[in-house]
Amino acid sequence: MEQILLKHTHHGRCLSFEEYRFSGGFEALAKALKDMTPAEVQQDVIDSGLRGRGGAGFPTGKKWSFVPRDLPGPRYLICNCDEMEPGTYKDRVLLERNPHLLVEGMALACYALEVHHAFIFVRYGYEQAAGNLRQSIAAAGRSGFLGDNILGSDFSLELDVHQSAGRYICGEETALINALEGKRANPRAKPPFPAIKGLWGQPTVVNNVETLANIPAIITGGPLLWKNLAATPEAAGTKLFCISGHVVNTNCFELPLGMTLGEIIDGPSGGMRSGSRFKACIPGGAATPYFTEAHLGVPMDFDPVAKAGSRLGTGGIVVFDQNTCMVAVTLNLIRFFARESCGWCTPCREGLPFVRHTLERIEAGRGESNDIDILREHVHMLNYAFCALAPGAMGPVEGLLRLFYDELEAHILEKKCPFKKQ
Amino acid sequence: MPELIIDDIPAHVPEGTNVLEAARSIGITIPHFCWHPALGKAGACRACAVKMLEGPIKGIQMSCMLPAQDGMVVSTTDGEAVAMRRAVIEWLMINHPHDCPVCDEGGECQLQDYTIAGGHSIRRYNGLKRTHVNQYLGEQIEHEMNRCIQCYRCVHFYQEYAGGTDFGVMGRAGSVYFGRQQDGQLESPFSGNLADICPTGVFTDKTARFRARYWDYDMAPSICPGCSLGCNTVPMARYRELLKVTARRNDEVNGWFICDRGRFSNTAVNAPERPRQAQVDDEAVSMDIALDSLIERLTGFLELHGPEGLAIVGSPRMSQEAAIMAARLREVTGAGTLCYFGDVLHAERTLEAVSLLNTDNSTSQEDVRQADLIAIMECDLLTEAPMMALAVRQAWRNGARIFIVGSECRLDSGQQNLYEVGAAVSLAAVPFTEARRPLVICGIRHKGLEAIRDTAQLGVKTSFIMDGPNAFGCAMLALEQGAISFSEALAGGRVKGIISLEADLPPELSPEIRVLAAADWLSTHLTEKAEVVLPVTSWVEMDGTYVNNEGRTQHFKQVMKPGVPIKGLTPELHPPRIHRHDPPGGDILPTEKIISELLERLGAANE
Ligand SMILES: Cc1cc2nc3c(=O)[nH]c(=O)nc-3n(C[C@H](O)[C@H](O)[C@H](O)COP(=O)(O)O)c2cc1C
Numbered sequence A: 001m002e003q004i005l006l007k008h009t010h011h012g013r014c015l016s017f018e019e020y021r022f023s024g025g026f027e028a029l030a031k032a033l034k035d036m037t038p039a040e041v042q043q044d045v046i047d048s049g050l051r052g053r054g055g056a057g058f059p060t061g062k063k064w065s066f067v068p069r070d071l072p073g074p075r076y077l078i079c080n081c082d083e084m085e086p087g088t089y090k091d092r093v094l095l096e097r098n099p100h101l102l103v104e105g106m107a108l109a110c111y112a113l114e115v116h117h118a119f120i121f122v123r124y125g126y127e128q129a130a131g132n133l134r135q136s137i138a139a140a141g142r143s144g145f146l147g148d149n150i151l152g153s154d155f156s157l158e159l160d161v162h163q164s165a166g167r168y169i170c171g172e173e174t175a176l177i178n179a180l181e182g183k184r185a186n187p188r189a190k191p192p193f194p195a196i197k198g199l200w201g202q203p204t205v206v207n208n209v210e211t212l213a214n215i216p217a218i219i220t221g222g223p224l225l226w227k228n229l230a231a232t233p234e235a236a237g238t239k240l241f242c243i244s245g246h247v248v249n250t251n252c253f254e255l256p257l258g259m260t261l262g263e264i265i266d267g268p269s270g271g272m273r274s275g276s277r278f279k280a281c282i283p284g285g286a287a288t289p290y291f292t293e294a295h296l297g298v299p300m301d302f303d304p305v306a307k308a309g310s311r312l313g314t315g316g317i318v319v320f321d322q323n324t325c326m327v328a329v330t331l332n333l334i335r336f337f338a339r340e341s342c343g344w345c346t347p348c349r350e351g352l353p354f355v356r357h358t359l360e361r362i363e364a365g366r367g368e369s370n371d372i373d374i375l376r377e378h379v380h381m382l383n384y385a386f387c388a389l390a391p392g393a394m395g396p397v398e399g400l401l402r403l404f405y406d407e408l409e410a411h412i413l414e415k416k417c418p419f420k421k422q
Numbered sequence B: 001m002p003e004l005i006i007d008d009i010p011a012h013v014p015e016g017t018n019v020l021e022a023a024r025s026i027g028i029t030i031p032h033f034c035w036h037p038a039l040g041k042a043g044a045c046r047a048c049a050v051k052m053l054e055g056p057i058k059g060i061q062m063s064c065m066l067p068a069q070d071g072m073v074v075s076t077t078d079g080e081a082v083a084m085r086r087a088v089i090e091w092l093m094i095n096h097p098h099d100c101p102v103c104d105e106g107g108e109c110q111l112q113d114y115t116i117a118g119g120h121s122i123r124r125y126n127g128l129k130r131t132h133v134n135q136y137l138g139e140q141i142e143h144e145m146n147r148c149i150q151c152y153r154c155v156h157f158y159q160e161y162a163g164g165t166d167f168g169v170m171g172r173a174g175s176v177y178f179g180r181q182q183d184g185q186l187e188s189p190f191s192g193n194l195a196d197i198c199p200t201g202v203f204t205d206k207t208a209r210f211r212a213r214y215w216d217y218d219m220a221p222s223i224c225p226g227c228s229l230g231c232n233t234v235p236m237a238r239y240r241e242l243l244k245v246t247a248r249r250n251d252e253v254n255g256w257f258i259c260d261r262g263r264f265s266n267t268a269v270n271a272p273e274r275p276r277q278a279q280v281d282d283e284a285v286s287m288d289i290a291l292d293s294l295i296e297r298l299t300g301f302l303e304l305h306g307p308e309g310l311a312i313v314g315s316p317r318m319s320q321e322a323a324i325m326a327a328r329l330r331e332v333t334g335a336g337t338l339c340y341f342g343d344v345l346h347a348e349r350t351l352e353a354v355s356l357l358n359t360d361n362s363t364s365q366e367d368v369r370q371a372d373l374i375a376i377m378e379c380d381l382l383t384e385a386p387m388m389a390l391a392v393r394q395a396w397r398n399g400a401r402i403f404i405v406g407s408e409c410r411l412d413s414g415q416q417n418l419y420e421v422g423a424a425v426s427l428a429a430v431p432f433t434e435a436r437r438p439l440v441i442c443g444i445r446h447k448g449l450e451a452i453r454d455t456a457q458l459g460v461k462t463s464f465i466m467d468g469p470n471a472f473g474c475a476m477l478a479l480e481q482g483a484i485s486f487s488e489a490l491a492g493g494r495v496k497g498i499i500s501l502e503a504d505l506p507p508e509l510s511p512e513i514r515v516l517a518a519a520d521w522l523s524t525h526l527t528e529k530a531e532v533v534l535p536v537t538s539w540v541e542m543d544g545t546y547v548n549n550e551g552r553t554q555h556f557k558q559v560m561k562p563g564v565p566i567k568g569l570t571p572e573l574h575p576p577r578i579h580r581h582d583p584p585g586g587d588i589l590p591t592e593k594i595i596s597e598l599l600e601r602l603g604a605a606n607e
């Protein structure tokens, strides 16, 4: 299984700038600046089939193509490293091991987008990642890969690291833009989309860390070679999967997109822990509906996962064994989302605490049959919230109702959690 | 002009109208909290959900966020839309207190209305309600944060519309909090609008709390007498007490808001000790006796000094009706002098300003809001006409350039929060030609006539900030009637006695000059000196007309009956022990009626 993101990296330490250079780092940038036009770089990204790794899986090249090039004033690129979704820690692993890949990827993206000032929005608490990035940016600047007239070309780029004050909603791209502007991190209404009107009202692309870190390999090896790293003909490239829960190896692995869930759990994850049987998992970060045993054969790629009723999301897989109460799992997730609502719109701000309260009662054995109606209504109505946080938050609740209805009902009928002793 | 169909009714609306407003235009009210015509869309409350059946966008949508487009077919009655709107009310009621009977907003609360309308009556959430600590926000606005439904209107108004910096939103998720960093007086001179704009009872007018319910109020459309702009208001009263003043929408004039000075100005009207009892030589008498006595004294005076010695003195405080009647009184008595202004400079400037204005160059507050370049000339807007400063801010927010000219444009009084200005040495230095909708706002309180002439010569639209709610009307009459200022009349040396009609004159009036009578609703040194005191109604106790600074004639209606407020009655007077038709202090008349009574007694009523 070929790797491109974690290749040459070492567990527990950060690749030095020299090591990165030695292993071929910044050659993609040199190649692009020497031999390619910005449009050609963008075309390679389109041809590669790269889809955003931040959760929504939007085709990256297509997103770039929405950016108008003829408006007056600057354009911006923002790298989204807010990574606060429970179960997701891939961007941290990548940046703690190899921040240079992101710096080079951003330089390439900025060249393609003709952007001269870009920002990396780093989650509160990601001190190590932010420090690594600052060092890498300084080193790249000293070596002429950033700054004015990069490698003698007429392309110039300034990269800034911004450390977030911290909140999950800061990862939503328009809330992120508000936060970067120094405003409250409430999402903005779309349209206009950031590609047209983003940071300080200018066209702005927001991409995830992992998305951007893939660009150098696409440019070096060409889009086809990169695409074919995947496990199925439909999928494109590799993906960082972060595994947690009741498996043997809880770690972040770079795997071909399109491997089945079962292969991931039994292979790199080392299977279930002794005494544990697979019951369910969150397939793509806390905002995705559960998978069960029935889904072990689903290829872990955007479209197949969506067809199976969930989302690939961020690739954060959390595995649960037979002793796990899915009501308790859902309650745990909803507690997070209810706390992290930005407070802007009614369905999310008031609806999530209502769901939390309802699940608390059910889990405590005080549920009533109409509580299930309450959950159902919220799954439906939270679709009409202002941003994607609330519908995402209802992913696990939707999964609970669809896949674990019996377990839910048992809580209500038995007036207790069947997984709790006494 | 998009054409769309809402609940089977076709609607044609101007480009840029949202679906919520389009529905309004054909008489369909879609519930909403965060959207406000003056503040625009927010998309926060999600109460205005509708179902889009046909057209470019389908499914459940927030009608405030969606510009109306051709071919849209909208349902407000679709089951899913109704369910969504009901869900929003249920969510909002999770934390909202259930104690409408002890809330001052009760009866005029949007949440109450939509909760009833939406049919939410059974509580399914049985957890605890979120609670907040209230803040002290000064003596005018009460804060009850538990009633908040997080529509964000208050912040949008306070920070964006009005440029306030000491109030905002804090916290996140279910605990967002709307208030100040610390307890303390709200700093914005427009803070009172929070009480109007909050759809629930978080912000209420502290000066009127718990005094009456909406259906108890005596109220009528009125005009603010606080300055020359003539902002539209709805004063609310009960038991002959003016309780509060709220803003009345007029898109051409004040828009949706008024300033705090206009809003919190009840004290003088309600003062029990204001002139409420006719007096002759400090003896309380009936109005009839006072009028008879005045006629007697007037006859004697005219015999002694001749009509030359008499001055009829009014002021820009009086309604246009009273000002016209004052001219008639001069005609009938043959009085040597008619004055509407005390001070010569004030009179000259106002008359000149009025004669320079015409239908093409006069400027409404809406013109100001739409301008792209504004020169403010010798005027401290926040002192002289606060709402004009707010109008200038709206232009500035839309990209207008603002220039100040002259030394009176103070920027230390809070104006610096409202807009950024460039200073220009003179009007000639302001780049009017670079703008498409330029205008000048010129104060006339401070600098002389030159500035006024300069202003008009530019050929750009002009707004003169005058003194008094009917300064324009009085100046027109003065021009027509050849009225002069009182200081000029004094200098002429002819004045031996005056009849004061709501006049404001300098206190150092020579004791040689008899104050035959003073008609006023305010206590002034003239009512103290007058031989005959004729109490009159204030603007909320009568119908009348003011002509505002742009020459706009605006009518105001009687809000309440005159008389000592029940609150001001001593135990001897309340409860009443003698049957009477008028309440104590209720047998007073508007100034123009006083004059017509005099005219009748002079045998000149029907000429
Ligand atoms: C509530 C919420 C939180 C999000 N958090 C993140 C995040 O932490 N990191 C991220 O890359 N994208 C996050 N996203 C997705 C971003 O809005 C955006 O789609 C993404 O950064 C685009 O990058 P991509 O196209 O490279 O995937 C979040 C979205 C929502 C609705």
Ligand code: SF4
Binding pocket: A169, A186, A187, A340, A341, A342, A343, A344, A345, A346, A348, A349, A385, A386, A387, A388, A389, A390, A391
């Ligand atoms: S769904 Fe609404 S309250 Fe929740 S995070 Fe998005 S905008 Fe904020």
Ligand code: SF4
Binding pocket: B147, B148, B149, B150, B151, B152, B153, B154, B155, B178, B197, B198, B199, B200, B202, B203
């Ligand atoms: S205080 Fe009033 S206006 Fe402000 S958010 Fe709450 S309900 Fe809305």
